[in-house]
Amino acid sequence: MNNVNFIQIYFTEERIESLIFIIIGSIAFTLALIFLSIIKYSFFKGLAYPLLFIGIIQIVVGFNVYNRSSTDISRVEHMINTNKNQLQVNEIPRIKAVLTNFMIFKWIEIILIITSIFLITRFYKSPQTFWKGLGLGLLIQAGIMLCLDIIAEQRAEMYLQFLLKA
8 A cells, every 4th residue: 555545544534433423423412402402301411411512522523623634635645745854743743642632532531431430320229310311421422432532543553653654
C-alpha cells in the first residue's frame, strides 16, 4: 500500500467513525428530549441527562472531525509529496497530542463507568429511581465512548507508526 492510499484510508475511517458519533449522539439527544418532555418519569429524567449532554458532545465532535478530515487528507498528502520534514514538525506532534488526549478521555470514561456502576448499585433498591436512570445513562454513554475511543486510538497509533516510517 502506498503512502497516499494509507492516508486516505486512515482519514476515511476517521470520517466513518465520526458519522457513527453523529448518529449515536443524535439518537441519544432525541431520546433525552423524549424522556424530558414526554415521559417525565423520574428514572427516565435521570437517564436523559447523560444522554443529552454526552449526546451533544458526540454530535459536536463528530461534525468537527467529519468536516476537517478532507482538509487533513490534502494537508498530509501535500506534506508527504513536497516536504516530509513537515511531518516531523507538524503532523507527528499533532497525532502524539491526539494520542495523549485519548489516554485522558479513556480515564475520564472509566471514571464515569465506575461512577455509573456505583450509582446503579447504590440506588438499586431505592425508590429514588432518578439516580438509577442517571447511572444507566452514564454507563451507556461512557461505555460507547470508551469503545469508540479505543478503536480510534488504535487507528491513530497505526497512523503514528506510518508517519514515523514515511
